[in-house]
Amino acid sequence: KNEVEQSPQNLTAQEGEFITINCSYSVGISALHWLQQHPGGGIVSLFMLSSGKKKHGRLIATINIQEKHSSLHITASHPRDSAVYICAVRSPRGGADGLTFGKGTHLIIQP
């Protein structure tokens, strides 16, 4: 069973700061997802990664398969980025079908 750990659990930063959220997992995977959830809200898929790096707007996600580690970066953070960011992994082909989730990082960006 894959263990997914995120750090930090909580993060408060000032508007404009560069944000990094980390995710590590214990067993090999086929893909890693970064998700965003606003309080009481739905879940938005930000990225799905299996290698390397992806960028979308001010968001950048990287993954190091050998080290079993991924990071989500937010550049020029804004109060609207305040949300819970969740890392989720998918087992390799033939393994479990559903995603295994980290507990999330609660991010607050203060104006």
Added chain:
Amino acid sequence: NAGVMQNPRHLVRRRGQEARLRCSPMKGHSHVYWYRQLPEEGLKFMVYLQKENIIDESGMPKERFSAEFPKEGPSILRIQQVVRGDSAAYFCASSGQREAEQYFGPGTRLTVT
């Protein structure tokens, strides 16, 4: 170009009643996943279905919970004889292929009184 739709968004049931949660996947998607988020806990996988088939139900509680995805219509997660511990947010996600990116619905928040 609707995304994943879930209804109802909020559902209140008394203990012992039945809860039916519906999920309509994105257009063209035939793979549906159900996840549960208990208060103050992370998301947990429940069941994975393709049209008319349950592929993986390893995360489903053994009793009172069932899921289906008929040839026509939405996927249904059914909880019989609900108890207070079933109060949670239930999310479904859909994908176009088995290992493709999953797109999440807005969730159904079930409250058992």
